[in-house]
């Protein structure tokens with residue numbers, strides 16, 4: 394059922410008039426602003442400062458993915474370099490999260506690797522780290538390879554892994570020795586059953602099993618990326634015997650009270666803050682995770 398809903402939402406939101414409704418109307422923009430800090434780095438910095446003041450660190454995502462030419466890939470790299478400079482100058486408690494298809498992975502993997510290298514060096518100079526988001530399964534193997542190469546050279550990276558992919562236990566075993574931070578999420582894309590579990594129960598069971606491995610590994614810093622209270626309880630229990638650092642991660646605008654409560658309980662929390670004008674694909678995934686978000690749109694449409 395969960396897989397079907399994700400597939401349906403991700404299909405419908407590709408229709409041209411639906412995209413128009415979200416991206417070209419004031420209401421669509423208002424819905425997006427629930428999940429996105431704004432179009433500009435200045436707006437993102439306002440959100441970062443507020444979250445830092447509330448005791449949370451941040452991962453900044455300059456929105457964009459699947460760029461189709463070198464100029465766009467280099468533009469994305471430059472936007473991230475500027476973001477890292479801003480983190481340094483404004484002394485923000487933040488790192489960056491990057492989608493490699495935004496840096497050219499898929500059409501020029503060498504360009505992507507060079508740009509990643511530039512970002513990781515700049516991040517090191519700013520005293521921070523780079524997390525690589527995990528995208529559709531067609532890119533998993535290349536993402537793992539580029540992560541491993543950069544992490545072996547620089548040591549200040551992290552990687553997102555997706556619980557729903559059947560291959561992930563093996564992938565996790567392969568990256569544990571590299572150190573870094575490993576963000577465990579459920580997975581946000583529409584993947585076929587042959588390679589991914591699709592029911593909520595199966596995804597949750599896979600998540601808990603991976604979490605157990607991750608929290609037992611002192612070589613890496615686990616990032617427990619979920620808003621699911623049952624998974625949070627599992628993490629809290631596993632953390633009782635852990636001595637090395639770890640953190641919770643949640644998305645900007647989602648379960649903000651829970652974010653605050655966990656900080657009040659003494660847990661480390663990092664909020665993933667997206668910004669930039671290419672927010673539509675990100676928004677469609679947030680709707681697919683929770684189709685009730687469509688009602689938020691219709692309520693805004695009728696002004697309630």
Ligand SMILES: Cc1cc2nc3c(=O)[nH]c(=O)nc-3n(C[C@H](O)[C@H](O)[C@H](O)COP(=O)(O)OP(=O)(O)OC[C@H]3O[C@@H](n4cnc5c(N)ncnc54)[C@H](O)[C@@H]3O)c2cc1C
Pocket residue numbers: 525526527528553555576578579580581582618619620621622642643644647648664665678679680682683686
């Ligand atoms: C910090 C972070 C980074 C991520 N990075 C990646 C990545 O690199 N690759 C990837 O594939 N996925 C990524 N994701 C998304 C992730 O895979 C899930 O799709 C998403 O987090 C929803 O799953 P959940 O664990 O919160 O559990 P769910 O069971 O889906 O949600 C639990 C509860 O959280 C709330 N909730 C969850 N999603 C929403 C929403 N969209 N709107 C409103 N409420 C919501 C609801 O109350 C829901 O009942 C990331 C998630 C986080 C938190």
